[in-house]
Amino acid sequence: MSKSNLTDQQRDFIVAIAALLVPSGMQPSTASLYGYLLLCPEPVSLDTIAADLGMAKSSASVAARMLEQYGLARRHGERGSKRVRYGVSERYSGFIAAQAALLGDIGRVIESRAGGVAADATLKRLRYLGSFYGKMERSIMERIQDLADEAIREGLIE
Numbered sequence: 001m002s003k004s005n006l007t008d009q010q011r012d013f014i015v016a017i018a019a020l021l022v023p024s025g026m027q028p029s030t031a032s033l034y035g036y037l038l039l040c041p042e043p044v045s046l047d048t049i050a051a052d053l054g055m056a057k058s059s060a061s062v063a064a065r066m067l068e069q070y071g072l073a074r075r076h077g078e079r080g081s082k083r084v085r086y087g088v089s090e091r092y093s094g095f096i097a098a099q100a101a102l103l104g105d106i107g108r109v110i111e112s113r114a115g116g117v118a119a120d121a122t123l124k125r126l127r128y129l130g131s132f133y134g135k136m137e138r139s140i141m142e143r144i145q146d147l148a149d150e151a152i153r154e155g156l157i158e
Contacts, residue, residue, distance in 0.1 A: 006052060010039055013035060013038075013039065014032055014035035014036050014039070014053075015032075015035075016035070017031060017032075017034060017035030017038065018031035018032040018034075018035055019031075021034065021095075024095070024099060025099070026066075026095065027063065027066065029053075029055055029059050029060075029062070029063040030062075030063040030066045030067060032053055032055075032063075033049060033053065033060065033063040033064060033067060033073075033086075034067055034072055034073070034088075036049065036052065036053055037067070037072075037073055037086060037087060037088040038088050040087065040088065042087065043074070043076040043085035043086055043087030044085055044086060044087070045083060045084075045085050046060045046061055046064065046083075046084070046086070049064070049086065064086045067086070067089075068086075069094070070094035070095040070098060071089055071091050071092075071093065071094025071095075071097075072088065072089050072092065072094050072095055073086050073087065073088060073089055074086070074087055074088075074089045074090075090156070090157045090158075091148070091157060093144040093147070093148065096140065096144065097140075097141065097144055099140075100136070100137045100140035100141055100144075101137065103133045103134075103136045103137045103140070104133060104134055104136075104137030104138075106133050107129070107130045107131065107132070107133025107134040107136075107137065108130070108134070109130075110126050110127075110129055110130035110133065111126075111127065111130030111131070111134070114126035114127055114130060
């Protein structure tokens with residue numbers, strides 16, 4: 001997908017995906033790259049990414065590696081070359097799992113420190129909040145597993 005092949009609608013799609021992901025903590029270049037990769041029918045090189053998105057190749061590389069960490073992108077090697085290409089992952093839960101882990105971490109900090117920083121109604125509220133965040137983490141992770149199992153059964157992923 002070269003720069004000249006991106007339609008206005010595709011550019012708007014990339015911008016919309018990025019606008020939704022940035023407030024959740026994803027860097028703008030990473031969020032834009034994710035929106036772009038969702039549109040690519042096959043893996044693309046860093047040169048192509050940089051040209052299509054108008055970013056430096058080094059920025060594209062950092063963004064691609066971050067998407068890889070989230071499990072949202074996959075690296076594809078080229079035979080006989082050190083060049084890599086990136087494509088969207090078949091698994092989509094990495095970023096959400098990271099957000100769920102953050103909720104769990106917040107809950108654990110609140111629960112472990114509440115007794116030393118609060119009393120009475122405030123302590124009760126903090127203990128409830130810590131428990132809430134922990135339950136949210138567990139619920140999200142259970143649902144991610146349910147959806148992964150379903151996708152495997154339906155042959156959508158291996």
